[in-house]
Amino acid sequence: MAALNITIAEMRRDDDGPHELGRTFEALNAGQAVYYDADRRAWGKASAVSTLLASGVDTKLGLALSSALQANASIEIQREGNVVLGASANVGVGTIYILGAVAGSIYPTSDVKITHGRTILGVGAPAGVLRFSPYASGIFPASVLNDSLYKWCFAGQVTDNTPFVSPILDRLGYEEVTFFLMTGTIADADVTFTVLLEHGDAANFSDAAAVPDGEMVSQASGAPETDAAFNFGDDNEVRKLGYKSTAPKRYLRLTVTPAANAAAADVACFCVLGAAASVPVTQPAA
Amino acid sequence: MRDGCKTVLEQAGITPRIITNNTPVVSTVVDSAAWEWVVAVIVTGAIADSDATFTVLLEAQQDGGGGIIPIPDANLVSQTDGVAPEVAASFTFASDNNVRKIEILPVTGLPEYQLTITPANNIGNAFIAMMWLLGAPMHGSVTQLPA
Numbered sequence: 100m101a102a103l104n105i106t107i108a109e110m111r112r113d114d115d116g117p118h119e120l121g122r123t124f125e126a127l128n129a130g131q132a133v134y135y136d137a138d139r140r141a142w143g144k145a146s147a148v149s150t151l152l153a154s155g156v157d158t159k160l161g162l163a164l165s166s167a168l169q170a171n172a173s174i175e176i177q178r179e180g181n182v183v184l185g186a187s188a189n190v191g192v193g194t195i196y197i198l199g200a201v202a203g204s205i206y207p208t209s210d211v212k213i214t215h216g217r218t219i220l221g222v223g224a225p226a227g228v229l230r231f232s233p234y235a236s237g238i239f240p241a242s243v244l245n246d247s248l249y250k251w252c253f254a255g256q257v258t259d260n261t262p263f264v265s266p267i268l269d270r271l272g273y274e275e276v277t278f279f280l281m282t283g284t285i286a287d288a289d290v291t292f293t294v295l296l297e298h299g300d301a302a303n304f305s306d307a308a309a310v311p312d313g314e315m316v317s318q319a320s321g322a323p324e325t326d327a328a329f330n331f332g333d334d335n336e337v338r339k340l341g342y343k344s345t346a347p348k349r350y351l352r353l354t355v356t357p358a359a360n361a362a363a364a365d366v367a368c369f370c371v372l373g374a375a376a377s378v379p380v381t382q383p384a385a
Numbered sequence: 386m387r388d389g390c391k392t393v394l395e396q397a398g399i400t401p402r403i404i405t406n407n408t409p410v411v412s413t414v415v416d417s418a419a420w421e422w423v424v425a426v427i428v429t430g431a432i433a434d435s436d437a438t439f440t441v442l443l444e445a446q447q448d449g450g451g452g453i454i455p456i457p458d459a460n461l462v463s464q465t466d467g468v469a470p471e472v473a474a475s476f477t478f479a480s481d482n483n484v485r486k487i488e489i490l491p492v493t494g495l496p497e498y499q500l501t502i503t504p505a506n507n508i509g510n511a512f513i514a515m516m517w518l519l520g521a522p523m524h525g526s527v528t529q530l531p532a
Contacts (some may be wrong), residue, residue, distance in 0.1 A: 296523040
């Protein structure tokens with residue numbers, strides 16, 4: 100399935116349903132789902148993958164009945180009611196329609212993705228009608244961009260046995276913790292790299308201790324840190340290591356230690372703190 | 386409970402490396418078929434140059450040898466609300482030890498993507514790496530491959 104393909108000439112508003120006039124803060128087309136931004140006192144295209152506000156939470160949602168070529172144009176918005184979208188829209192009778200990822204678009208629920216906020220727009224009725232009754236749930240089940248914080252751990256070239264040590268990471272407010280490692284060229288002929296994950300409850304890591312295997316998630320079926328380790332033969336490879344959501348500590352630090360290394364080895368690592376308790380997450384630079 | 390280790394596949398995009406000039410660095414092509422989401426993650430190390438910029442471009446590969454086309458902003462999710470996705474993922478000489486992320490929403494019929502990082506004004510050592518994360522597989526847990 101795909102987004103409803105709305106032909107403007109076929110659209111007809113529901114005179115009995117509530118509708119209002121407003122101003123836009125961007126160009127938009129008739130038939131697009133829109134939300135009201137109180138700060139800008141204007142309407143724009145709603146989106147299931149942007150902000151809570153753009154998904155309709157704590158604001159008004161509507162369906163644009165007219166197009167706006169630019170910002171600050173006036174438009175008419177249907178707030179609820181039976182809107183005729185026309186034959187070309189291929190509205191499915193009984194199909195529940197939701198806000199889509201492409202701004203302003205309306206998709207059937209079968210197209211909903213794990214990355215989308217759940218905003219229900221209405222139900223399809225006969226004769227190309229959408230029974231428009233929007234509801235913004237504010238639920239973003241697992242949007243990787245909106246509910247995950249990506250933390251820089253380390254990235255660089257080592258020519259001796261100096262360990263790569265990540266910053267101390269604070270997992271408070273996140274259910275999922277996964278470290279992602281990647282190697283580039285490893286020039287040495289017998290170097291090995293061991294991986295150590297430590298955790299603690301003190302922000303300065305004064306109580307740091309090695310994480311028991313049972314509190315980590317392995318990328319394979321062996322010991323987690325062993326599965327994430329690599330050696331001279333592992334040029335251009337990837338590894339990952341998880342910290343269980345049920346594991347008890349708040350702070351984490353990952354260390355990769357070379358041994359017998361006498362040549363250049365390129366290594367990079369980041370951590371995904373996912374399934375945030377509060378969305379959307381603001382991503383800092385590091 | 387969500388578990389990134391068992392449900393996310395990590396693929397090398399641009400393996401960690403030092404670049405010293407303005408030659409664009411092109412990632413591997415990722416095939417997102419059978420995956421619900423795709424995120425490109427860029428990790429930087431030390432960037433020695435004092436005025437270099439690094440521009441990010443995401444493209445989709447067309448079937449049947451049709452070449453590659455830029456992915457429209459509407460099919461990308463920005464890491465920063467209100468900033469164009471590829472602009473938010475780009476970086477400069479001041480972005481040492483940073484991380485960037487950008488999500489690609491499925492482009493109908495075009496499941497294969499590549500990312501290009503194009504340096505400008507770069508004459509120093511810049512350490513970069515880029516990874517693909519493929520998430521929410523349609524079938525069971527993920528078997529992690531070495532590359």
